[in-house]
Amino acid sequence: MSAPDGSPVGAERSIGQLFASATTELSALVHDEIALAKAQLKQDVKRGAVSGGAFSVAGAVLVFSLPMLNFALAYGIRTWSDWNLAVCFLLSFAANVLVALVLVLIGVVFAKKAQKSKGPQKVAASMKESAGVLQNAKPHPRPELAQDRVPAAIEAVARSSS
Secondary structure, X not given: OEOOOOOEOOOOOOHHHHHHHHHHHHHHHHHHHHHHHHHHHHHHHHHHHHHHHHHHXXXXXXXXXXXXXXXXXHHHHHHHOOOOHHHHHHHHHHHHHHXXXXXXHHHHHHHHHHHHOOHHHXXXXXXXXXXXXXXXXXXXXXXXXXXXXXXXXXXXXXXXXX
């Protein structure tokens, strides 16, 4: 078994190797978080599209069916009963409004599902949590190097970072 950088597990690795390994793993984590956000966003967009489609169909049904259905239904009611023709037209209109309300309710249900799903917010919170853990992480104590053993590269990095 080996570490992500190819060195055997348990073998001492240099600080550079540890940093490279941590950077690689952090990069993979960020890429995975972004892929998760994209997948959740696609699902939310799909739910929103279904909701918008249901609202559009409800509007189209109400607009296009009113004239033909009102006349057909009103004259049909008039044929089956001896009610006044105006009452028959009102009943016809009420039936069309009822169909439109059912389609609006379907749209509301899907809109609430899309709004409840907080996919991108979950991913952002997860990434903030990961960043917080990495910021609060403290390195394991290492034995101090003697002053004469400090490599020049470490001194240069220490000077450049301060």
